[in-house]
Amino acid sequence: MADNELKSKSEAARHFVRGLWAENPIFRQLLGMCPVLAVTVALKPALTMGMATMFVLICANIVVSLMRNIIQPHLRILMFTLTIATFVTIADLILKAYLPEMSDTLGPFVPLIIVNCLIIGRAEACASRKPVGTSIADAFGMGLGFTFGLCVLATVRELLADGKLFEISVLPSGYDPLLVMKLPAGAFIALGLLLGISNHFFNKK
Amino acid sequence: MELVLLFISVAIINNLVLTKFLGICPFIGVSRKLDMAFGMGCAVTFVITISGALTWIINNMVLRPIGMDYLKYIAFIMVIASMVQLVEMYLRKFFPPLYESFGIFLALITTNCAILGTCLLIDMNNYSFIKALVASFGGGVGFTLVICMMGGIRENLEWADVPDALKGAGITLITAGIMTLAFMGFTGIGSH
Numbered sequence: 001m002a003d004n005e006l007k008s009k010s011e012a013a014r015h016f017v018r019g020l021w022a023e024n025p026i027f028r029q030l031l032g033m034c035p036v037l038a039v040t041v042a043l044k045p046a047l048t049m050g051m052a053t054m055f056v057l058i059c060a061n062i063v064v065s066l067m068r069n070i071i072q073p074h075l076r077i078l079m080f081t082l083t084i085a086t087f088v089t090i091a092d093l094i095l096k097a098y099l100p101e102m103s104d105t106l107g108p109f110v111p112l113i114i115v116n117c118l119i120i121g122r123a124e125a126c127a128s129r130k131p132v133g134t135s136i137a138d139a140f141g142m143g144l145g146f147t148f149g150l151c152v153l154a155t156v157r158e159l160l161a162d163g164k165l166f167e168i169s170v171l172p173s174g175y176d177p178l179l180v181m182k183l184p185a186g187a188f189i190a191l192g193l194l195l196g197i198s199n200h201f202f203n204k205k
Numbered sequence: 206m207e208l209v210l211l212f213i214s215v216a217i218i219n220n221l222v223l224t225k226f227l228g229i230c231p232f233i234g235v236s237r238k239l240d241m242a243f244g245m246g247c248a249v250t251f252v253i254t255i256s257g258a259l260t261w262i263i264n265n266m267v268l269r270p271i272g273m274d275y276l277k278y279i280a281f282i283m284v285i286a287s288m289v290q291l292v293e294m295y296l297r298k299f300f301p302p303l304y305e306s307f308g309i310f311l312a313l314i315t316t317n318c319a320i321l322g323t324c325l326l327i328d329m330n331n332y333s334f335i336k337a338l339v340a341s342f343g344g345g346v347g348f349t350l351v352i353c354m355m356g357g358i359r360e361n362l363e364w365a366d367v368p369d370a371l372k373g374a375g376i377t378l379i380t381a382g383i384m385t386l387a388f389m390g391f392t393g394i395g396s397h
Contacts, residue, residue, distance in 0.1 A: 030230075030233065030374050031230075033229040033230055033233065034226050034227055034228070034229045034230070034318045034322075035226075037226040037229060038225070038226040077286075077315070078286055081282050081286060081315070082279065082282070082283070085278050085279045085282045086279065088278060089275060089276075089278050089279065092278070093275065107329075108322055108325040108326060108329065111278050111321070111325055112227075112318050112321060112322055112325070114278060114282055114321060115282075115315075115316045115317065115318045115321050116318075117230055117316050120316055180386075183385070183386075183389070184223060184224050184226065184382075184385045185382045185383070185385040185386045185389070186382070187226070187382075188378045188379065188381045188382030188385060189378070189379050189382035189383075191378050192371070192374075192375045192376065192377070192378030192379035192381075192382065193375070193379070195371075195374055195375040195378065196368070196370040196371040196375040197370070199369075199370040199371070199375065200369075200370035
């Protein structure tokens with residue numbers, strides 16, 4: 001019994017750590033790219049988006065994991081999407097009530113969490129097979145990894161575009177801002193280069 | 206005239222992929238070959254037009270009159286998922302060769318954010334029914350245009366000497382960035 005418990009605990013821990021870097025959703029698996037590009041103009045919206053996604057991911061993983069034994073296999077994608085849509089509606093209403101400005105900035109990207117392939121992917125790959133504890137750990141790890149990736153890209157873009165972090169100037173006043181980083185083009189190019197850097201330094205095949 | 210401008214604006218100036226960042230996953234995942242990219246584009250255009258019209262009807266005729274706006278995300282995703290399922294069944298029964306060539310793309314469309322995104326944008330802009338139809342069709346055409354261009358570029362990239370670290374997604378994203386810069390040249394044609 002004790003041995004079993006230990007095993008399940010270490011499995012949960014393994015799932016948690018894996019999401020942080022080895023299977024980082026953004027840099028390794030390229031999942032959920034749309035919000036990554038869209039909300040990373042500055043750190044604040046990126047952090048909010050990361051939190052919202054993590055909330056939905058954890059709640060959806062818990063529910064999917066609890067009902068994994070009663071879902072018919074051919075209906076599972078539909079059930080996953082409906083579960084996720086429910087929690088996204090909750091997250092959207094909470095954001096609208098408590099952070100209305102942030103909700104305006106993020107625009108359609110909060111409801112678009114529904115079709116974030118990261119969440120459906122985790123429901124399918126982990127939560128529909130593993131017990132609740134492991135699923136929560138997995139969601140937590142993946143969510144943190146996703147938030148981390150968003151923040152890295154947002155830091156690069158906000159720093160280069162405005163010389164600011166969290167809307168506070170950090171670079172000396174003589175800094176010539178790279179306006180392209182604020183435009184969609186900057187998002188694509190910055191993410192492409194970041195992927196290249198992470199591949200170059202960490203991909204020891 | 207207004208409709209033509211709306212169409213151009215949605216398809217080119219405010220392109221879904223390059224300026225709104227919708228549908229990036231298939232844009233990177235399925236753009237390796239030109240014919241695959243074109244198949245995906247056609248399937249998306251088809252589903253996007255039908256679900257744009259259907260979600261407009263459901264949103265404006267059912268959900269708003271009875272004051273249940275908060276159900277719209279769930280209703281939208283239900284419509285899209287069942288539309289994809291219907292299209293899949295219909296094609297399999299009546300056009301087997303077409304079904305074979307679409308293959309997995311059809312199932313992937315459900316999680317394509319371009320479709321849900323278009324439905325949400327139509328809802329946010331409060332378009333009339335005709336405008337919603339034009340906007341969703343234009344969005345699909347714009348998606349097809351860009352994903353085909355990317356397919357063509359990537360077929361040629363196969364012959365280029367790309368640094369190892371940038372191979373695959375990295376160089377695709379940078380190419381997309383340059384394409385976005387090129388598309389910015391269209392800004393100012395329409396006012397939407």
